[in-house]
Amino acid sequence: MANEKEVVIDVKNLSVGFHVRGKKTNVIRNISFPVYRGETLAIVGESGSGKSVTTKTFTGMLDSNGFISGGSIIFDGLDLAKFKTNDDWLQIRGKRIATIFQDPMTSLNPLLTIGYQISEVLILHHGLSKKEAKEEAIKLLAKVRIPNPEERYNDYPFQYSGGMRQRVVIAIALACRPEVLICDEPTTALDVTVQAQIIALIKELQEEYKWTTIFITHDLGVVANVADRIAVMYAGQIVEYGTVEDVFYHPEHPYTWALLASLPQLGTKDEPLSFIVGNPPSFAGEIIGDAFAPRNEYAMNIDFVMEPPIFKISETHWAKTWLLSPNAPKVKKPKVIEELHLRMKGAATELKRQEGEDYE
């Protein structure tokens, strides 16, 4: 199935480092994954796992002390990892790959009207006149369901709620008409009911505009709702990659198990909530073996000395864990993972019931 799909961004052996106080740290460590056209790829993982840094390399938005230390990012025949100057990136940013950031409260310039901020993109990327841009911006505001868009065109961001601001940010992304839209935790700063609306809006617009979405989140509940494929990141590496069904129903990496087990929606009344013990490793020193080993209750001796290779599970699914080695002992997955189908069904029913109440 995967082979039939067109790869829009092909990341190969990408490594990213940062200069911190005179030292080099390696925060993305040799990752490879494809992004398929028209699909939604969710990148999940804890804070600091490298999700945002990975996607920042697609638009040249790494902080000034960051650098790509190896690998390639092939997008439409261009190797984005080789881009150096702002002029190079002007061909990509916005018009071909756009980004929606986490916090809508700070993503918009507080001193410029909403209308201006949408129009400037339309004028820049599509050469519209001021008047045409205004008309188009009002249409876009209507599209993202801002009520009375003609009147609200001249409003300032502080006159909008968080959810409405994120809609405006989406309208700006729409104005760019990108091929790829990176959503960097677009719902994290919003309350739960608004989160659902924003996700529904992104999905709806994706169907209409046929763009490819890269959805960064640490919320697996959101992932189940939006993604076609999932890349699970830990300590600067992708530890498991597969379709939603692969990762949710047949997860193979102990970190994926732990992440799924931590979903509060899957908890039951009589069980304490599950969490991952310990902290992710520091990037200051060299990471030896499997970075997850110290927190992994299934860790074997080899995990502490040698980095696991990629083990292919199916055409669409792979994981980086020694547990998949033919020589590894067979382990029983945690109970919550075994019961994931049933618990997710239960959680979905509960969510639907709550949504019904919210909309009443």
Add this chain to the structure above:
Amino acid sequence: MASYLIGYTIIGVLVIFVVFSVLVKKRILFGNTVSVQKIFGHPLLHYSLRRIGSSLISIALAIIVTFFLLRLAYPAQATCLKLFAGNHVSEDLFKLRCDTWKEEMGFSGSVLQQLGTFFYNILPLPKNICRTDIVIGNGTFSYEIYSCRAFVINFGTIYNLPGFPDGGFVIDYMLPRMMTSFKVGIIATVLELGLGYPFGILMARYQNGIFDKIGKTYIMTIDAIPGVAYYYIWMAILCGLFALPRVYDPNNFLTWLPIILTMGFTGMSGIGLWVRRYMVDEFNADYVKFARSKGLEEGRIMRIHILRNAVVPLVRTFPSAVIGALMGTYYLENIYNVDGIGRAIIVANSSYNSSLLVAVIIVSALLSVISYLLGDIVTAMVDPRISFTS
């Protein structure tokens, strides 16, 4: 008479305007007339009126404190002695001059009466001030009224000040000197802003680059060296190295340059520091990153999204920079021998002219109130997030 009429008419119009605006705002008058509400009920107007009202209370309190401090620091008799006792003046003449002076300066009557007179004189109500001078002729004394003048504010008279006639009005001393200071100060302010902004922008634009490092060193040097020493260093550079004239001459612009350049080069460091600081904050703002991710080119991001936002917090300081030029600067006016208002407070103190001292204090208090109010208004004009509705 005409001046009374004009003065009280202006005051009457102002009072009517304020009362009318308040009634319109409270919708007692023209509650449903949009055009009238728009002008007289404007939030900015009412904010300004509230601010002016509360400032007047603060100024009145400051004046009361100043009045009592002055009565303590300059007791009438002692001050009289300092002003008139020299030059072998006979006791009778001294007493006469002293009594006249006390009358003029509002030292007669009880303390409360004196405070009342003090307020009456400085309240902006039209008043006709006639003053007497003592004419000595043939060993006898005679009084002669020789000048009456219409005043809005009467700050009193000055005695014993070299280069200024005894009994001359404070206002006549202050106004020309304020103008002198302003002429020099406003050019220096323009220079400060003209140099300070590009200085800060360049430092922020090339953060940690060579220009930024030189700039930071300059700012730190100015911070570290005491102001007076720094002024003398500039004087040595400008008047020594570049051979610019040291003594100020109002008719020769070349002599204005040392003080203007010293003020400009000093002031630019503070402006540069803040511009750089605000711009660096803006560089890291999320909306700047979002603007970049939209595909905007760096020049546009700099102009529209960074510079504009960085300037907003600094706009507040523009009015005070301009108005501040009216009050001059003590050290620099001394160094370059500029007969400006900056020296007035020291001159007043050393010559026991409390009237001049009060005038300088009140004028500078008023100017700072106006500066802050204008600062607020200008900030509100450039920052849409600020509203004046309560």
